[in-house]
Amino acid sequence: MALRIITKKRFENKVVKLLYYLETNWSDTVAINFKILLLQKLTLLTTHPQIGAEVSSLKNVRSILITKHNRVYYRIEGNEISILNMIDTRQDPKKNPFNKKI
Numbered sequence: 001m002a003l004r005i006i007t008k009k010r011f012e013n014k015v016v017k018l019l020y021y022l023e024t025n026w027s028d029t030v031a032i033n034f035k036i037l038l039l040q041k042l043t044l045l046t047t048h049p050q051i052g053a054e055v056s057s058l059k060n061v062r063s064i065l066i067t068k069h070n071r072v073y074y075r076i077e078g079n080e081i082s083i084l085n086m087i088d089t090r091q092d093p094k095k096n097p098f099n100k101k102i
Contacts, residue, residue, distance in 0.1 A: 002046040003076070007083045011072070014086045018070070034067065041066050042083070049076050055098050063098065065089075073098050 015038070022031035041064060044051065052062035052074065061084070063073045073084045085098075093099050 001079075003049055004080045005042055005046060005083060006080050008085065010085050011083045018086070038066055038072075041072070045074065045081055049081055057099060061098060 019031050019035060022034055045064065050062075052064040055061040055063055055073065060075050060077075061073055062076070063071050065071050066086070069089055070086055071089050072086050075082045075084060087096050087098065
């Protein structure tokens with residue numbers, strides 16, 4: 001059974017900013033390819049929600065690598081997958097809110 005995807009505003013804002021950056025600094029093709037890859041990974045999550053790695057510092061939060069520079073964090077809640085945020089993997093790990101120790 002496929003789960004339904006719910007996206008948080010924070011995630012949506014990050015995607016919009018990243019797509020704009022890719023379009024203006026790289027090309028429309030790069031932006032389109034990223035969007036296709038993101039949609040493929042999110043579609044994969046609907047049928048295989050446990051595919052992501054568990055985040056040790058937060059309960060019920062998992063992550064999946066989209067590209068080598070972008071990781072999506074999500075939570076499985078009943079019949080839904082809540083996409084929480086997308087984090088740039090190149091940033092300082094101390095700034096990643098999903099790596100904080102409880």
